[in-house]
Amino acid sequence: MTAHLKKAELHCHIEGATPPELALRQASKYGVDTSAIIRDRAYVWEDFTSFVRCYDAVASLFRTEGDYALLAETYLTELAEAGTIYSEIIVSPDHGETIGLGADAYIEGLAAGMEAARAKTGIESRMLITGIRHLGPDSVIRTAEYAAMRRHPLVTGFNLAGEERMHSVAEFSRAFDIVRDAGLGLTIHAGELSGAFSVRDALDHVRPARISHGVRAIEDDDLVKRLADEGVVLEVCPGSNVALQVFPDFASHPLRRLYEAGVHVTLNSDDPPFFHTSLAQEYEIAFHAMGFSDSEIDRMTKTAIEAAFVDEPTREKLLAALHI
Numbered sequence: 001m002t003a004h005l006k007k008a009e010l011h012c013h014i015e016g017a018t019p020p021e022l023a024l025r026q027a028s029k030y031g032v033d034t035s036a037i038i039r040d041r042a043y044v045w046e047d048f049t050s051f052v053r054c055y056d057a058v059a060s061l062f063r064t065e066g067d068y069a070l071l072a073e074t075y076l077t078e079l080a081e082a083g084t085i086y087s088e089i090i091v092s093p094d095h096g097e098t099i100g101l102g103a104d105a106y107i108e109g110l111a112a113g114m115e116a117a118r119a120k121t122g123i124e125s126r127m128l129i130t131g132i133r134h135l136g137p138d139s140v141i142r143t144a145e146y147a148a149m150r151r152h153p154l155v156t157g158f159n160l161a162g163e164e165r166m167h168s169v170a171e172f173s174r175a176f177d178i179v180r181d182a183g184l185g186l187t188i189h190a191g192e193l194s195g196a197f198s199v200r201d202a203l204d205h206v207r208p209a210r211i212s213h214g215v216r217a218i219e220d221d222d223l224v225k226r227l228a229d230e231g232v233v234l235e236v237c238p239g240s241n242v243a244l245q246v247f248p249d250f251a252s253h254p255l256r257r258l259y260e261a262g263v264h265v266t267l268n269s270d271d272p273p274f275f276h277t278s279l280a281q282e283y284e285i286a287f288h289a290m291g292f293s294d295s296e297i298d299r300m301t302k303t304a305i306e307a308a309f310v311d312e313p314t315r316e317k318l319l320a321a322l323h324i
C-alpha cells in the first residue's frame with residue numbers, strides 16, 4: 001500500500017490529465033459531439049497517432065482562461081488528495097493559439113488554477129512549456145522564444161513532446177539554446193517511441209538535466225552507465241509505457257533495472273486517464289508490480305524534488321514536507 005506515502009511528479013501533460021467526466025461537461029458546454037473520442041467514459045485511441053488525435057480533440061474543449069483554470073485546479077486538487085506535494089505540468093501554448101484563446105490567456109488561466117489549488121490544499125506546482133515535435137523545428141523555435149520571453153513565475157522549464165519518430169534531436173538544438181539562455185530547466189521526450197539512440201542524441205544535442213521517459217536507454221548498457229554517471233534524471237511513466245506498448249507488461253518494464261544501475265529515476269503519470277492510471281496508481285504499480293519497498297519509493301520521490309525546476313527555498317520546503 002502506498003496511499004500513506006507523500007508523492008511528487010515531474011511529468012504530466014495537463015490536457016492529458018482531463019478526467020473524461022470533465023471533457024464531457026466541457027463538450028456539452030460547447031455543443032461538441034464526443035462519440036468518436038469518448039466511449040463508456042473512456043478515451044478512444046489505439047496507437048500513438050490516434051492517441052495524439054484524441055488528445056488534441058480533448059484539448060479543443062478548453063477555450064477560455066476559466067476553462068484552463070478549472071482543468072488545472074481539478075487535476076491538482078485530485079493529486080493533493082492522494083498525498084502529492086509537488087507537480088510539474090507540461091503545458092502547450094500552441095493549444096491556446098489553436099483554439100483562438102492566445103498563449104498569454106492560456107498560461108494565465110492555468111496559473112489561476114494552480115494558485116487556487118495551492119490555496120486550497122497546499123500543493124506546489126510549476127509549468128513546463130512544451131514544443132510539439134511533429135509541428136517541426138520552426139514551430140518549436142517560436143514556442144521556445146515565447147517561453148523565453150514570457151517569464152511567468154510559475155513557468156520554470158521547457159520540454160519537447162509529440163511524435164518522437166519525426167525529425168532528429170539536432171534540429172531542435174537551437175530551440176533549446178534559446179530557453180537555456182533564458183534560465184529555464186530543460187527536459188525532452190526521448191527513449192519512449194524511439195530507441196536508445198534518441199536518448200544519446202538528447203544528451204549530446206540538448207544537454208538536459210532530465211529526460212522525459214528515457215526508458216529505452218535500457219537497450220544500451222553504456223548509455224545506462226552514462227545516465228547514472230552524469231546524474232541525468234529520468235521521468236518514468238510505467239502505466240503510459242505499458243498502455244502504449246513500449247513494453248508488454250510491468251514485469252518486463254526496465255524501471256527496476258535502471259534503479260539498480262544507479263540511474264536517477266522518478267515516478268510520473270504522463271496522461272493519466274488516457275492510460276487508465278493516476279499518480280497514486282503509478283506508486284501502487286511500483287510497489288505491487290515492480291517490488292519497490294516504501295523506502296525505495298520515497299527515494300524516487302526525493303529524487304523528483306531534488307530535480308524539480310524550483311527555486312532553492314521551495315525545494316527545501318518540499319524536502320522538509322516529505323518527512324512530515
Ligand SMILES: Nc1ncnc2[nH]cnc12
Nearest residue numbers: 013016161162189270271
Ligand atoms: N507520452 C507522450 N509522448 C510524447 N508526447 C506526448 N504528448 C502527450 N503525451 C505524450
Ligand SMILES: [Zn+2]
Nearest residue numbers: 013161212270
Ligand atoms: Zn509525456
